[in-house]
Amino acid sequence: MPVSRIPLTADELERMNAWWRAANYLSVGQIYLRDNPLLKTPLSRSDIKPRLLGHWGTTPGLNFIYVHMNRAIRQHDLNMIFIAGPGHGGPAVVANTWLEGSYSELYPEVTADEEGMRRLFRQFSVPGGVPSHASPHTPGSIHEGGELGYALFHAYGAVFDNRYLIACCVVGDGEAETGPLATAWHSNKFLNPQTDGAVLPILHLNGYKIANPTILARISHDELESLFIGYGYQPIFVEGEDPETMHCLMAAAVDTAVADIQSIQRKAREGDVLTRPRWPLIILRSPKGWTGPQKVDGKKSEGSWRSHQVPLAAMDRPEHVQLLADWMASYRPSELFDDAGWLRPGIAALAPVGERRMGANPHANGGALLRDLRLPDFRDYAVDVPTPGGSAAEATRTLGAFLRDVMRHNPDNFRVFGPDETASNRLDALFDATNRSWMAERLDDDDHLAPDGRVMEMLSEHACQGWLEGYLLSGRHGLFSCYEAFIHIVDSMFNQHAKWLKMCDEIPWRRPIASLNILLTSHVWRQDHNGFSHQDPGFIDHVVNKKADVIRVYLPPDANTLLCVADRCLQSRNLVNVIVAGKQPEWQWLAMDAAVKHAEVGIGRWEWACNDRPGEADVVLASAGDVPTLEMLAAIDLLHQLAPELKIRYVNVVDLMTLQPQEEHPHGLSDAEFNTLFTADKPIIFAYHGYPWLIHRLTYRRANPNLHVRGYTEEGTTTTPFDMVVLNNLDRFHLVIDVAKRVPQLQAKAARIKQAMYDRLKRHTRHILEHGEDMPEIQGWQWPGRSPE
């Protein structure tokens, strides 16, 4: 029984199928050919690449979806971007953008004719050529198709605050097995149909991963439908393999989905009542390697895991060459391209026009749309610091007030993300300006939940990171605040984003986007009730392995410095900025003017804590991070009492990258500057926020070998703030002992000083055992404010 062609006319169906054949032809060509692109002569071994490195399996499905999105864009005048979740989907997007013309506009050497087609084929998967996954090089892409798991987050991130945008997001059934993707479906609880755009997810069940079937392809139709209804979607199924039937089913499904989206948005935008809608979702079940060889060497290929990669690989065998020739001929290239290699006009007319083409949509080249943030003057939020250590404040609470006004001044292109921790991290001033985003059910007693909230909280670091990436890549601004230990959950997402940025720096048409700002708080030193599981300062170590051009790490020692750093980060472009700052009340060191100067240089002497002038320092004491700075200053206070004759220089590090050599990082100090600050030979005792080895790794090329670093050595439990530093030998008493051990000028006194310190440590241990809290001398310590002699 013939399926009704509705909604396609015979001509439309014919031309759409021709486009699909053309895209499939170009995909096969990219994988296999280095010459003879139009098969004008019989295919020979020498036309075929020596190394076959492509993946065919997912490609025809992506091509099928692309042509249907093109039709929908034209039919319904949609503003749409395309996100190719499946791995190795690169050739499909490249093929379609070449067909629609956007590719040749960005890469003029790849012309829209036979010679261009030859180049298109040749450049794929050859050394330094076009990657197999969708990547920054791919027109219209905001999503690297390599790692899998984040496509849907990127899609939702892109449409937040883009009310007229639709992100068509293809999710492979392999990717659908990952954790991040499995929870990403819940993003629909955070999408506001009044002010946000829409995501059209297309779950593509081609049934197989590399060697295995996929879970979602092997559960019953009822279970699958139930799952997505449970996720809050209305699934529309398109299942089969006959191209003509499938085109008609798909066109009808897309029309339904678009109508549903438009109806949801109209109701929300015109009506009074805003409830969470049931958004449409298309489930496309089609054969893996669709239209590829049915059998290869007697084994099933199309519709099997065997078509995942290169279905025909043995090109030294003439029968495989013949199979390839037959396969390519099956698309009837002469009907698709004229003799000069141009796509025939009737087919080309299917493409949308100008920026409506998905390869040319500016939302997928976010920097092109980026507007600078309107930033209030961060100095207006300064904490009053009459003298160093003369007042106390919570750094993140101070930042919160600044962020509140950033939010107020940028009501449509700035969001803050965090896993249920914005208030816990003391950024709650934000809730004076906005709410938490929430489209699920609300109750009277809820705290600052609203559909138009601009603080995005879901208990998933993957969601926070993924949404923010999508939001930035489409040209907006944001900040992710996270418990320090649990940022490791997104280590791998960070990798991919850092790699994306590094590649973008090499692609002229990619315009710079706002930096990814990560605020790490609730940090390792203040996990009094969470204990060991919440202690890990190693994200910094992870970050500094990436290209210096794209990463920055800041450890502001107090609230005013944090404000300076945050302001700088929010203005920056194409970076990942990591800021580590505590949320607990701490002594404040720098008045705003001093903080501005200090943050600008990123490293420097704090004169009021030095007594090495005139003359030479006997020892250089340094610190990076708020808690290490507190302990180092307390140690200096003790040293002033115990050995007033000792000439101490104190150096504070805000910008960790200053420690690296200038050749390694743009912020690195020159060797001369480094030696001026740290001396070439005096002992340096360095108190560092994180794992101490990192400081050695950053400074191993520096001249002064006399560096001793204290930091977190993976000792911790549920305990008091001071006991935590004691457990890791980072406390003031151990630091004084370190000085006594290493500074020759103290030799005569060293034994006495050490003994005094060990006595204090014993007293500490006794005290916390007896009282469950830190000694009064610790809790009550304050910088004496003495000036240097």
Add this chain to the structure above:
Amino acid sequence: MPVSRIPLTADELERMNAWWRAANYLSVGQIYLRDNPLLKTPLSRSDIKPRLLGHWGTTPGLNFIYVHMNRAIRQHDLNMIFIAGPGHGGPAVVANTWLEGSYSELYPEVTADEEGMRRLFRQFSVPGGVPSHASPHTPGSIHEGGELGYALFHAYGAVFDNRYLIACCVVGDGEAETGPLATAWHSNKFLNPQTDGAVLPILHLNGYKIANPTILARISHDELESLFIGYGYQPIFVEGEDPETMHCLMAAAVDTAVADIQSIQRKAREGDVLTRPRWPLIILRSPKGWTGPQKVDGKKSEGSWRSHQVPLAAMDRPEHVQLLADWMASYRPSELFDDAGWLRPGIAALAPVGERRMGANPHANGGALLRDLRLPDFRDYAVDVPTPGGSAAEATRTLGAFLRDVMRHNPDNFRVFGPDETASNRLDALFDATNRSWMAERLDDDDHLAPDGRVMEMLSEHACQGWLEGYLLSGRHGLFSCYEAFIHIVDSMFNQHAKWLKMCDEIPWRRPIASLNILLTSHVWRQDHNGFSHQDPGFIDHVVNKKADVIRVYLPPDANTLLCVADRCLQSRNLVNVIVAGKQPEWQWLAMDAAVKHAEVGIGRWEWACNDRPGEADVVLASAGDVPTLEMLAAIDLLHQLAPELKIRYVNVVDLMTLQPQEEHPHGLSDAEFNTLFTADKPIIFAYHGYPWLIHRLTYRRANPNLHVRGYTEEGTTTTPFDMVVLNNLDRFHLVIDVAKRVPQLQAKAARIKQAMYDRLKRHTRHILEHGEDMPEIQGWQWPGRSPE
């Protein structure tokens, strides 16, 4: 209308509720009290801890579930462990295990009387005391409740191959929002009712996280039911707040679930046909902070996010002290405990007996059940290496044959895990011994899928890591093979497991478990078709930040060394072993005897590549990793030709931890040993598999400052194997240039040597651009096999 008490008798209901009250009482006591545990005198400020650090919100729900599991264990003679997913669930498990007696058996100082209760209260969340999260210290726990996301994976991992075991796994609705947990529900597609045990998941909807509602508590009942039917479960709802009603509903739900589990298992074990069953799941909706204060300071507490932490915090206010006294009195402690603090016998009788108590179940102290693997002699799988470089092999394929026989010899306590990559990683010999585990639909053309398969493949690194952790923690063995770059997906899971192992080393009753073995293959240097997104060797950097006692890193240079290392890892206990080994055909260097010796020491000279004897070396060349070793040996070959007079020492590093000082790592070389090998002052050129800075970080304390390291510097794309090393300056030509630059003895020739090498590099670039593959001199290079002069 009174709810039928069925299945509980009035007496049973009364006693179960009493147990629950007792557990709640003990939980509140842990959070608040340091004295007066039985409230024998009116509560005063001095009875209350100075710092209140607990979390009440999740606790009463966990207590409720625990007593119902106790009843089910007794009623149905179940062998059950308890996994507390929710964060800060520690006090609940501690309270219940104290009530059942298992706590005092492991911690005899915490007696089952008033004095013990005082200790129980005092020790909680004080410095160095009992953590707030379930942890290794918690009897019956295999799951740290800190990070969230992995509870269900651990539960499934524990019941694989434990056909009589049930893991009751409480999943908090906060945790349920994480990605890993969202896909963990699909674990039911891998559970074989014939040979595995069962998981009884209890989704605990208490509605709130820290400050937010939870997604699953704010979707409709129908959606929620649909979601879990879609996940393949049969949800049983228990919803309400009246304790009596809830006890009856819960008891009935648990009886239904247990009956379903038993019926599923009976059918599968007696019948012929094995299809995927619909396993039961309980959805418990109860108020957050259930039975806590209804209102505090006029604001709703019970049933609100405000009860997440400490509902009454202002203990300097007498009315809060009174509220606490009233709250604790509401449990009527005198009905629960006698004057001496002993639990009254009628209530105590509810506990299961001996090892049936969940705090004493040996499956939760896996080392107690651990059997050594029956290992074939790894030497039998040796690759023939007639002379160094005299044969080629794929290292992981060689390992695969060994693993195949490990699998055969250990058919019930060894599994291999990987995200769809076992075959791609060339371990497919395993499929001669077993299949891939698969309980979803199977088709004729599937490749090695079976319900009783012992290779666990799901496209989720979280699943692989989480299942394996559960499998190990319950006393079995395994190996996880993973693409090197994507192991970062589980960075944070690794952190938690490493922390768990570190803590276990300090807990005498925790018996050693099998090590977590991670094989990283498809590594950074061989991503010819995947490109930049698949290149990240930084997991090693991440690993070495954890305690030296629990981590090991091996970089075997060839197949025979890999066999030695794998054998050692499979025999080890309480470690995380990371092995990096390629899967591509490579030259082989060591015959088995030599490999055994080399792997045992972990580092050493390869005499056949040295010509420094007699006398002194002019330069030390070293490498770690298969590709760097190939390049370094090729560089040595070039140097022998270009400068035969140069005295070269070559050192190969298998065990990366040998580079650290002895004081830092148990495998570390002494300084004397290090200097003997590397000299104290000669130039060292080190070719390393990963980020080069790591070698500096490991060796910064060593005497020889003259160390120059090459490694991956985050340069890569889709390209040839040799071009990849060239992009990162790790190739033979750059290594020769490094030698020429740094070795004084070569000064006269240096310019000429460098020029020759730069010419070769230019030729390389031209060649790959023209031919798309590496030069014949690279592809055909072979170690000349010359002996040292």
